[in-house]
Amino acid sequence: MTNHDANHDSTAEDHAYFSHPMPVWMLLAIFFSLVFLTVMTVVMSELTDALQLQQWELWISMGIATLKAMLVIFFFMHVLYDKGFNRLMFFASFLFAGLFIALTLLDTYQYRQDVSSFPKSELPARQVGDK
Template identity: 50%
Template sequence: MADHSHSHDDHPPFNHPAPIPLLIGVFLALVFLTILTLVTSDIELAQFAFPIAMVIATAKAALVCAFFMHMFWDKSFNVLFFLSSLLFVTLFIGMTLLDTGQYQDDIDSFPREPEATPVVAEQ
């Protein structure tokens, strides 16, 4: 990291401050992406709306991870562990999803609780 903004000589090897201009740049990029996702949500994109929103969210998440969370400078072992959790979340969602379609009709035809307790909003 040649571009430490305040490189002190007394920094031990495990101390890598991220350059401030970079952090601010990342923040601005994140704000830009937030506005972008808002704008795209207003346009009629049919089936593409959801993937686009997710791609933007993932780009934001990647920026936060890489720079705010110092993953870019971190030990690869830590990064590996963290990212592997996503693999397990995918597995969890994927396998459950494969299954639950089968019996949705049974759930839909199950007799519902007839009357929900009416909740009267106080005014």
């Protein structure tokens, strides 16, 4: 049919429209930054005691991990060049995962005592309960 042919011609010309090849130098630059950050985070954890960074260690490690994650997401996964909706979906998923974590953590301390006082040795797991 003619309309299909017309569509075909236009897409054949516009194929570059939906492919976005990443330049090789950019891929390599991202990779070496990632390696650098990995080495840095290991070195940081080695030096925690020497630099007395214990209380910051968690935040430094997770911060570096997040930086690495962002590099992977934006460049390797092309999110920087992707459609807005895909971006929204992906980051919304982190929002919901965060929501799950935050609301669950809100009061685990409250009932922790009850959980801890559960008889440990008397009731071995995976046996028929005599309820």
